[in-house]
Every structure is written in structure tokens, then in C-alpha cells.
Amino acid sequence: MKKNDLITIFLVFFMFVIIIGIPALAVKGCGSIEKKEFIDSREKGNEKASREVKINVFINSKSRIEQLPLEEYVKGVVAAEMPANFNIEALKAQAVAARTYAVKRMINFGGSGCALHPGADVCDDPTHCQAYISKTEMIKKWGIFAFYHFYSKINQATLATKGLVILYDGKPIDPLFHSTSGGRTENSEDVWGKYIPYLRSVSSPGEEDSPKFLSVKSIPVSEMVVKFREKWPNIVIDPKNPEKQMEVLERSSGGRIKRIKIGNIEAKGTDIRELFELNSTNFTWVREKDEIRFTTIGYGHGVGMSQYGANYMAKRGCNFIDILKHYYTGVVIQKFYE
Template sequence: MRNMLIVTGLLVFVVVLVVPAAIVSFYPRPSLAPQTPESKQGADLVEKGPALKVFFADDDQLKEMWLEDYLVGVVAGEMPAKFEEEALKAQAVAARTYALRRLKAYGGSGCAKHPEADICTEPSCCQAYLGEKELRRRWGVFSYPEYYLKLSDVVASTYGLVITYDHELIDPVYHASCGNLGTEDAKAVWGNDVVYLKSVQCQYDSSPHLETEAVFTFKDLEQQLEEKVAVPVSGGLDLQVLERTGSGRVKELRVGTATMAGTEVRKRLGLNSTGFTWRLDEAGKVVFTTYGKGHGVGMCQYGANGMAKQGKDFTTILKHYYSGVEVEPPPGINP
């Protein structure tokens, strides 16, 4: 009996510790740790692109790293690594365009929130970015080498390519899911007409955000909207859509005696998108149903993955979501 326990213990040790270690050592050990441009010269400058000053929000530090290294972390942060390669390539090109447009060394705008940086790792300000430690935690010991090498190859295969309109870098905004409503016109969201950010059809989205619900009491709604929404006597809800955008999202609605933009209601209630409807349930609570996730402008990330599954390449995907653009080397910039 004792010998059996010893053998069992040894088997557990081998399976839990030795086998994973052997598998990991079989792969080259990839790393997303920022590399300092000062440590590389010559050919590496061509392979890695220009240097970026990146503000890392998690540790409140400004670090300099190569553009192409940075892009691997951005693609990892912005799209699931299991996505189709052509969708990931589209994301890589969009992310490269976004970064170069903000690179101050080439006349870019820099990071609005952190003026000392070209770009930061806060998704609400610039682009999402995940470093090695977080990716090892998310992907696990078995999947990390596979996914890291996949994303590295994706970025490398699109090296030097950006999205342009009339030979100028575009602002390649993107969102998680359009909910198959189609994408939104930039003017409907931000008030500015952008020639390449027009509403386009999208029936490729199969995301978990296609249709989601958020439930509120009348008290919750009135507190968050800062308006009376309960109709006296009848107990109804004093909300009315006044105008919808071309894609069917809520542009403006009446909330009690006030008029609010759909974007403001979405922000106050924490809804996934401005593509929403509402109803009263049997318990007298207000149920908002939202379609998609994000502002809806530019590339739909889950839609891009759907297009890739249908055999579309990354250039076709980008030209679908950004009207009238080209995918080419950056004008006047050594990538």
C-alpha cells in the first residue's frame, strides 16, 4: 500500500510539474517585456520600426519600446488570440496606424491624457495593451507560447502596412461588436463628418454581445438619469425615442421632461451601446436590451473575425469597414 502511494505521488509530480515544464522548454521563450531602443541598432531599427514613448498606466511609468513589439501587446489586448489570423492582421494594421498617427517624432498628436507620451495603455484613452505577466496569467502555461508566437507572426506579416485615405494616415477607430446593426457614422456619435468613417452593413458579428440585458428599478433610473421617468397613476415609463441614426441606434430621446442624446443615456446607465430598446417586466422593473458593444464606429472586431471565417483577407476586411481607404506603407515615414 505504501509503495502504491509513493508511485502515485511520483506520477502526480511528473504530470503536474515535469510535463508542463518540458512542453514550455520545447518552445522558445517569448517575451513581451519592453525592449529599450538604445540597446538595438542597424537592422533591428528596420525590423522593429520606430521607437514609441509608451505610458504604462498599471505601474505609472513612461517606457520607450519598439513599435512592432508594442503592437503584439496591443493585438493581444484588443482581440482574443483565438480569432482568425486575417482578423488579427486587420487589428495589427489598425493598431499600427493608430500608433503612428500619434507618434510625436513624426508630427503626431501624442497621448491626450499623458502629454509626455506618444501613447498610453489605457483603452479609454488610447489602445489596450497587455504585457507578458498578464498574458501568462490569462493564457496559461500551455497556451502562452502558442498564442504569443501566433500574434508575433501576425504582426510581422503586416510589417510596414497602415491604413490611409488620400495617402494620409486615418484615425482607425474600432469597436467590439456592432450587434449586426451595421457600423455607425462618425457624425452620429461625435458630431464630425469623417469621410472614411461611414455606416456600412455588417452581418458577420457572432459575438457574445449581440444581445444583452440590463435591469433597473425606477429609482435606479431616476438617480442615474437625474430625471423623473415614472408616469403617475399608470406606473408607466416616461421615455420616448425622438430620433434614430441611420443604423437604427438611438440618437436622441425624451427622458421625462428632458431631451438627452443616446450616447449620454448609454454613458449614464452603463449600457453596452446606443442600440437599445426597453420594456417593463412582470416585477415592474425596466429591462434594457442592447445590441452590440461599443460606439459602433469603424471596424467591428467580431465582424472582422466573421469575415475572416468566410475567407476574406485582412485588406478586404479593412476596406469594408473604412470607406475609400488603401492599405499601404506609411506616407513619408520609414516604418
């Protein structure tokens, strides 16, 4: 083979490598990189899914524990606990409060769980934990057409605050909340006798939009006396004019009755509220013929965040952090998980 032929063969081979070989290797390399990146992405996705925070909720209607993604549970709490037509910032504040309540009780985070249902972190009984409803129950509550609008708002509020909780001294708080304070919230010790530094009495203006801001309930005098005697068998009271032997001894800083004298008995304002199913312990009374008319301001225990107060703040331009820091004294809002 001639020298020129060898040179030609070498040049052809070299051009083949340059034109065909290197691009082929490059494509193969990109393919490998793409495959590796896809695997990594998939593995990260699985790892993320495996680390997704879940909560064990006892559903009373089903008499069983269900494990739910925590963020889905939060949506169900917000839907159950706060009017869905509220301002988005109020809904965000409720979402953070609901999440904080759950995190504080979750066994995986060191909480004690639900005292009534072993193995559950929380239950859906609002008299013991927080209310919770499923999507099916939301549709029943709002109707199919309103569901899409309201659920979208609640979903937005939950996603915007994902992982955020309320902390005091680095620990999740007990984020108590209620419907309507009546103008001022309560100190924790005035209601339950225990001082909690972040549950302080604060002003809560703008609650007049609440349907429970003011309520009136009339009770027959005879029924009132019977209930008094059932509650306190040793009570001494005039059965014809019991209202004349009722005297407020002490009111809280929020205006609610702490102590009241009835005949020869000293009782708590909460005793009267429970006995006659009043909306709050901020009440007055007058005699009207054969009935006693109770006029009540506010709805709920009055401790922590007022939901109607939160909505008023939101409508005036406050964001959810402003709202939470107003109703929970000295707290910080931080990510607890991603």
C-alpha cells in the first residue's frame, strides 16, 4: 500500500471520528446524564414522599383512626372551624393556628396525642380537639358550586403557610381560638385559672359583623330556680325573685363574669354559662314578667385568637403574621418542616 493511500485512510478514519464518533459519544453521554438525573429526581421524589408529614386523626363518625397528610388535615380544620368567605389572610392565620395545634400534639413530634383515643394524635371532636371535615363533607356544607371557590381559597391559604407554626420559647404553643370575643380577649387564668404568657387579654375591635356578637335568651323564672337547685342542692334563694339575689362579684379584664353570688352560693361565670347554655360569660340580666332575659356579648371562651377579630384585621390590610402576633403575645412564626 502506497504512502499516499495510508494517509488517505488515516484522514478518512480521523474525519469519521470527528464527524460521527464524538457526537455519538456526546449523545450517549447526554442520554446517560438524563437517565441519571431522572433516577435522582425520582428517588428524591420518593424520599420526599416518605418524609411527608402525616397525622393520625380519630374520625368519630367512623370510630377509627385515619392517617392523613398534615397539610390536607389543616385544610379540613380550616373548612370546619372558620367561615370560608373570610379574607384570605384570616384563613392563613387559621391555617397556621390549626397546624400548630396539631404539631403540638403529634406523637412523632414528642406530643402526648389524643387523650380520648390511644394511638391518635388528635380527634375531630371540636369539644376536645379541633373540628375537621373531609372534602365530601365540605361539598355537603357549601354545595357543589361554592365548594370549588371556597376550597380553592382554603387550599391557597394552606399552601401559602405550609410548615409554618407559632412558637413561644422555641416550642409550639396551644393556639386557642374562638368565634367572637366581644371587643376584648381574655387572660388564660381568668377562664381556666392557669397563667399562660402568650394568652394575654388584647383588644379585638370590629367584631360587630359576627352574628353572635350580641345574643338574647329568655328563661322562665320557675325553670331557672329548678336548675339552680339541681346544680346546688343547698342553695337558699327566693323562688319568686331569684334575680334580686344575683350579684356579680368579679369581672375579668375582658368583661366576662368570673365570680357571681346567687343567694347563699358563690359560683363561677362559667357555671351560669353552662347551666343556661349562654354564648359566653359576658352577660347581664333583667326581669321581664315571668322570665329572666340574659343579654350576652361574644361567643366562646374568649381566649386566644378571635376569628371575627382576625377577619376585621385582615380586611384592614393586616397579614396573617400581624394577626397571629396580635392575638398571641410574644410569639414567633417559623417553619417547623418543609
